[in-house]
Amino acid sequence: MSALRAAARAFIQTWQAILRDKAALLLFFISGIIYSFFYPLPYSAETVRRVPVAVLDQDGSALSRQLIRYAGAHPGIVVAGVSTRLDAVQDMIWRGEAAGALLIPADFSRKILAGQAPEIEVGGHGSYPLLNKVVLNSLAEVGGTVSAGIELKRLGAATPLATQAEAARQPLAVEALPLFNVREGYASYIVPGVVVLIMQQTFLLGIGLLFGSWFSAQAFPYARGAAAYCGALSAFALVVALNAMYFFGFVFWWQDYPRGGNLAGTAVLTLLFAYSVAALGMLIGMFFRTRERSMQLLVATSLPIMFLSGLTWPASALPAPLQLLARLLPSTAAIQGFIATNQMGASLHEAGTELATLFGLALLFAALGLRQWRRMAGSG
Numbered sequence: 001m002s003a004l005r006a007a008a009r010a011f012i013q014t015w016q017a018i019l020r021d022k023a024a025l026l027l028f029f030i031s032g033i034i035y036s037f038f039y040p041l042p043y044s045a046e047t048v049r050r051v052p053v054a055v056l057d058q059d060g061s062a063l064s065r066q067l068i069r070y071a072g073a074h075p076g077i078v079v080a081g082v083s084t085r086l087d088a089v090q091d092m093i094w095r096g097e098a099a100g101a102l103l104i105p106a107d108f109s110r111k112i113l114a115g116q117a118p119e120i121e122v123g124g125h126g127s128y129p130l131l132n133k134v135v136l137n138s139l140a141e142v143g144g145t146v147s148a149g150i151e152l153k154r155l156g157a158a159t160p161l162a163t164q165a166e167a168a169r170q171p172l173a174v175e176a177l178p179l180f181n182v183r184e185g186y187a188s189y190i191v192p193g194v195v196v197l198i199m200q201q202t203f204l205l206g207i208g209l210l211f212g213s214w215f216s217a218q219a220f221p222y223a224r225g226a227a228a229y230c231g232a233l234s235a236f237a238l239v240v241a242l243n244a245m246y247f248f249g250f251v252f253w254w255q256d257y258p259r260g261g262n263l264a265g266t267a268v269l270t271l272l273f274a275y276s277v278a279a280l281g282m283l284i285g286m287f288f289r290t291r292e293r294s295m296q297l298l299v300a301t302s303l304p305i306m307f308l309s310g311l312t313w314p315a316s317a318l319p320a321p322l323q324l325l326a327r328l329l330p331s332t333a334a335i336q337g338f339i340a341t342n343q344m345g346a347s348l349h350e351a352g353t354e355l356a357t358l359f360g361l362a363l364l365f366a367a368l369g370l371r372q373w374r375r376m377a378g379s380g
Contacts, residue, residue, distance in 0.1 A: 007228065017221065054097070059106055197309060212289065261344055333358050
């Protein structure tokens, strides 16, 4: 009973410290609300549309103008300008007025009328992969539409039915279905992963601030022993879990992101993620002696941690030493796990690797943290 009372007392002390510290209160609760409304805002359209492209029309024929009209009618792009000079098209791209180009050669209509296959060139702004993908895919679809029309006319002359001509041109029908993100939305891809990183970094920073305050004031509030450590750990973990429930529950519903695939699996993953982040935060926090030092270190490491998380680049494609470092971060396994359970509906067995990783990290950080706790607690 004495151990239980010590744990409960530490739990209450932790919540009291959070509520009294304005900076910690801001990081633990207010920042999440702010992030949830303002971070997804730039991606509210989900998909990039109406990307400007420039057209180099060296043919100047009715057929080339028809091709340009098809390009202008495509929902993914908008024709920003048409020119017969290559340097004018290049200037549009360099000035940022166009993110791609459609190049129609001088023999375009002549080859079509002669029954030959004309060649057109399409180019996208490779420095911006997202815009580049939209431009190349859209212009490829435009080219395919025009090519299909030419082929149907040619085949239709010898084939009574247009459906037969279409079948002759395209004997194999392929239907592409995007899974787990049916709108292929950028926000539905980026926000779930960034949310995990936001929670991890804000809580590591918040816990570090609290520990820095206690040590700088030489007023560590907890008793020595495992019970007090477990009480404080559970208090911090509850804060993480509440934020995760807010993000993966309300925010995903409000923004209409893919969600609810496996609620039980997501709940288990939330629990393990909460304890692993809380344990890591307490372990790191016990080495800070000032509030400022914790902020300096954690802010400086936020960007490298994002690169290691597997969000911007697959973790499996990282060099071996960085892969090992990435596995020591709760966010790496949590991002993959939350996407698997919450968006894809994976079972606990199918997300077993991520669950086991988070469980192992929680035990590792808690063991190291308890060892340091016994050294530091009671010093105030």
